Amino acid sequence: MKKDDEFFKDEPDDGSKSLIGAALLFSGVAVLLIIGTVLLLNKDSLRFKKNNDQPVNNQVSGYVDLDDYISGDKTVSEDLDIWDEYLEEKDGNKEDLTEISEEDTSSEEAKEDLSQGGTKTKVVKADGSETWVNINKYLAPNELDNACFVLKNGRLDYYVEGEKASYTGIIVDKNDDYIDYSKVKRDNIDFVLIKLGQRGYSTGTLTLDENFYTNLKNAKDAGLHAGVLFSSQAITKEEAEEEAQFVLDSLGEETIDYPVCFYMNYVPNDKARIENITPEERTMIAKAFMDKIGEAGHNSILYGNKEWLLCDMNYTTVSYYDILLDQEEDLPDFPYRIKMWKYATKDISGVSGKSELIISFIDYSVK
Numbered sequence: 001m002k003k004d005d006e007f008f009k010d011e012p013d014d015g016s017k018s019l020i021g022a023a024l025l026f027s028g029v030a031v032l033l034i035i036g037t038v039l040l041l042n043k044d045s046l047r048f049k050k051n052n053d054q055p056v057n058n059q060v061s062g063y064v065d066l067d068d069y070i071s072g073d074k075t076v077s078e079d080l081d082i083w084d085e086y087l088e089e090k091d092g093n094k095e096d097l098t099e100i101s102e103e104d105t106s107s108e109e110a111k112e113d114l115s116q117g118g119t120k121t122k123v124v125k126a127d128g129s130e131t132w133v134n135i136n137k138y139l140a141p142n143e144l145d146n147a148c149f150v151l152k153n154g155r156l157d158y159y160v161e162g163e164k165a166s167y168t169g170i171i172v173d174k175n176d177d178y179i180d181y182s183k184v185k186r187d188n189i190d191f192v193l194i195k196l197g198q199r200g201y202s203t204g205t206l207t208l209d210e211n212f213y214t215n216l217k218n219a220k221d222a223g224l225h226a227g228v229l230f231s232s233q234a235i236t237k238e239e240a241e242e243e244a245q246f247v248l249d250s251l252g253e254e255t256i257d258y259p260v261c262f263y264m265n266y267v268p269n270d271k272a273r274i275e276n277i278t279p280e281e282r283t284m285i286a287k288a289f290m291d292k293i294g295e296a297g298h299n300s301i302l303y304g305n306k307e308w309l310l311c312d313m314n315y316t317t318v319s320y321y322d323i324l325l326d327q328e329e330d331l332p333d334f335p336y337r338i339k340m341w342k343y344a345t346k347d348i349s350g351v352s353g354k355s356e357l358i359i360s361f362i363d364y365s366v367k
Contacts, residue, residue, distance in 0.1 A: 181222035183350030191225035198231035227258025244292035
């Protein structure tokens with residue numbers, strides 16, 4: 001056997017050694033090309049790293065090679081039609097939104113400024129003008145929940161915890177002529193306020209409503225609850241007490257289970273006696289009337305619209321009396337507690353012509 005170091009001595013020289021050398025040379029060149037390519041492709045990363053090694057003065061910086069962003073295309077923004085359309089659309093929308101925003105903001109600010117966060121209430125006067133009245137937070141507020149009102153066939157009812165908690169009534173007087181109270185009762189009317197009388201708005205004379213006793217008797221016979229209404233034009237405390245006594249004398253032995261309603265108002269297209277007295281005097285008159293009625297054992301209630309109650313009287317002084325609000329709107333916005341609300345004028349079975357509809361939130365017959 002031959003020694004290892006003499007292994008190739010006797011092998012024939014057929015050129016294989018030359019081929020092996022060429023292969024090694026080719027492999028070396030290929031490796032160099034690959035290394036060069038890798039270095040070339042990563043030159044930006046190397047630059048970025050080198051740049052980041054420099055001081056930055058507490059500012060974030062980075063290398064940006066502008067060559068990466070230059071395409072050589074010479075087109076400018078004006079050459080692109082879509083750019084103009086985009087600007088026009090955006091500008092148009094921006095202008096519209098600005099106008100809406102300013103209008104809405106102005107409107108909201110006006111509401112906020114006028115109501116002062118709910119501390120004022122708006123009063124629309126008979127002449128169409130508007131005013132804002134401060135709400136006294138110490139007076140009993142209106143606690144009616146608007147969500148509890150149910151409208152059915154033109155009538156409003158008020159429900160508490162799923163149970164009906166209201167009563168429907170109408171106002172009647174001599175102008176209604178003959179009334180079939182049986183039909184009124186069947187039309188789901190619970191009570192009537194019957195006009196008892198009035199003081200003349202110019203002469204000051206006290207007179208009894210012509211149909212008062214007939215209306216009272218027929219209403220009670222039909223099973224309706226009854227109260228009475230007096231139209232005042234008193235200009236002194238003494239006249240107010242005189243009016244209250246007139247009501248008591250006219251009732252005599254007749255019984256009523258709903259309130260005596262005090263009503264005072266101006267006369268459309270004419271001059272009334274009460275136009276020359278102050279809100280304080282009107283307040284004193286209303287108080288004198290209702291106190292005298294109360295002393296006789298009857299319930300009393302003050303009837304008026306929002307303007308009358310808040311602008312033509314000193315409401316704070318009479319706020320503890322029951323209130324019948326006159327406001328023909330969808331929902332009452334009176335800020336204080338009310339016991340009745342006249343909300344509409346409708347046709348009622350048994351009554352010729354239209355009647356003023358009232359909803360009462362308490363049953364006075366058991367009060």
